[in-house]
Amino acid sequence: MKIVIAPDSFKGSLSAIEAANAINRGVKKAYPEAETALVPVADGGEGTMRTLIAATDGEIKKANVLGPLGEKVEAEYGVLGDRKTCVIEMATASGIDLVPTEKLSPLRTTTYGTGQLIMHALDSGYTSFILAIGGSATNDGGAGMLQALGLGVFDKNGVEIGFGGGELSKVHSIDINGFDMRIKSCTFLIASDVENPLVGPNGASHVFGPQKGANLSEVKLLDANLTHWAEKVEEITGVSLHNIPGAGAAGGIGGAFLAFFSAEMKPGIEVVLEYCNLERALRNADLVITGEGKVDYQTASGKTPLGVAKAAMKQNIPTIIVAGAVGEGTEVLHDYGIVSINSIVKEPMSLDDSMTYARELLAYCSEQVLRTYFYQTIRGRTSQCE
Structure with missing residues (x-):
């Protein structure tokens, strides 16, 4: 039996x-x-990295990054048994479990630390990435992650915007000249079971904002800010993220990957089952x-x-x-x-x-x-x- x-x-x-x-x-x-x-398996959310590491006899790396509220945290990423593929679990750097319930606020939380993890892996020579993007505390459209990788996101005075979805309304211009050039030669597989678009009633803010601490008025503000962000991104990349399935994953970081990276999005469970x-x-x-x-x-x-x-x-x-x-x-x-x-x-x-x-x-x-x-x-x- x-x-x-x-x-x-x-x-x-x-x-x-x-x-x-x-x-x-x-x-x-x-x-x-x-x-x-x-x-043991996972679906792209918390635990995905360790599941893949265990399945492939990989190893875990550590890096000091900024957490969701800009505080210092020790985050992890994994390297699979092939010693070539890097697994980054967004939740270890930008996860909702890192924020006390009373401090949850997608107006303020940032994906900057996730970008720092990617940068750390790039500096270590990795070019193949799996991103597990479940369990985030964020709703910043991935802007923080992109800033950590060198993208310039400026207000009308030419000053870099701050952290969080509440800052996206200030975006006046985006400068790609400082964006890390190594990303062009890398592959990114995004593990996510979310098919929500970036904005609208089924978008990131309306569907996931409340569980990240947003009230009704904040949800509306966040959705308007993401809409503005998407318009600015389209001006630079030609990619209209507004209604793309999966762009709303993890507070819109899914859209950031689709617009600025050579990325493929795949259901997290499929990714994990393949490796397990x-x-x-x-x-x-x-x-x-x-x-x-x-x-x-x-x-x-x-x-x-x-x-x-x-x-x-x-x-x-x-x-x-x-x-x-x-x-x-x-x-x-x-x-x-x-x-x-x-x-x-x-x-x-x-x-x-x-x-x-x-x-x-x-x-x-x-x-x-x-x-x-x-x-x-x-x-x-x-x-x-x-």
Whole structure:
């Protein structure tokens, strides 16, 4: 009996690797003879870098950069096992988890640190990049990142604009002469599951601004500022970012990559699954167990459990989901070979408690799910032992 264990992280409690180990403990308790293959995965958000590093036997580099509010932070980027491909996870430099809740403000937060990470990697000689751009705290259209790489972004007085989406209304001119020339000879693969345009009701500000701390009036201001930014970018590059799918990813940094870099945008889960060799692990498997912190209607838009289930379905392998919480709108997931969706919470408890004890809860849930799914097999094995 072969079982593939391929979860994402349980945000705030377990990394993808830790989640896979917890599930494996539960599986082995229920069915000690089972052959298990652990394939921790991610969808382009937090944890993507470490997942790819683990999958390819790569290494992690550190760099001191400016965080979302302009403070100094120690960020990380990874180099894959080929020693040629650099993986930059935006969240380590410009992520929402770096900002205390009471200080969240996309009017002020910047992507400058992400640009510094790219610069650090360029200085180290890397020319092939994977950018995981989930989990950002920003809404500056990638202006901060571009400034860190030498792009001049000036107001009407010829002064560089400051940090944050609130500054974009001041943009009067853009000077590309100082933009790092090495970027032209590099390749950039942008891992993101976001298809939102830059502006409008489905754009970066309206859809993601509130979760980054923007109120209704600030959302409208940010959208107007991004519209102005897009117009100025078009004057320089000829690229109209306004309605391009994916340009609104990570507060508009997706658009910055599309306009100023030789970049390809691809769903994060596809990028990760390719490097993790999930397809190979699935060969001759009988069951797949995947999961993440919360499964709901958003999971069907390209999150890890769906990507894993789709890969399993191609080989006619059923998938089970274990999750910290199960929300509304999960019914559609059953169309992708997912036979059951299970919450790890086994009794009334607070969110804090469920996160604190996630490791134990995940192992217990996995054990019970497996006992149910393989009831006849396990029962037969036990009878033989008797």
